Amino acid sequence: MDGSRSPCMRYYGPRFAMPLTGLVFLFIGLIELRNPVDYRYPGNLLLLSYIPIAAATLAFVFSAFFWSYRVSIRGDVIEKVIWPIRTLHLPLKDFVTLKETDKSVVIFFTNQRTLKLKALLSGRPHFIDHIKVLTSSSGLTASLHSPGDRATR
DSSP, rough: TTTTTTEEEOHHHHHHHHHHHHHHHHHHHHHHTTTTTHSHHHHIIIIIIHHHHHHHHHHHHHHHHHHEEEEEEEEEEEEEEEEEEEEEEEEGEEEEEEEEEEEEEEEEETTOOOEEEETETTHHHHHHHHHHHHHHTTTTSSSOOHHHHHHOO
């Protein structure tokens, strides 16, 4: 759930692991940058200092991606927010079907639009259940539930 009590999915593990990884690589790169032996051998400076600093920068960029990534339901719209790139709005009225596998869930919409939800997203089972309830209660689809499920609801 997000601040407005809407079902929400986020990356929680990577959003904390990537900044820590970046700090470790940055620390190693800065320590090696201060080592005077590395200046005598230019290959050492590249391998032991510049590459870890570049890896730290890349980890911080991925950290911004994981920190801002959010998929939530706002009213009758699924909203996918990736801050530096874009915000995607997918109306539930365009919902066609949902396909679940072991590692991911793919939601199909009209106009050949899809939304793939990875297994690492926190809150995925609750989010999928909420979509099933919203789409079945509004009569958008009957293919999500088996006949046994419909009888018990």
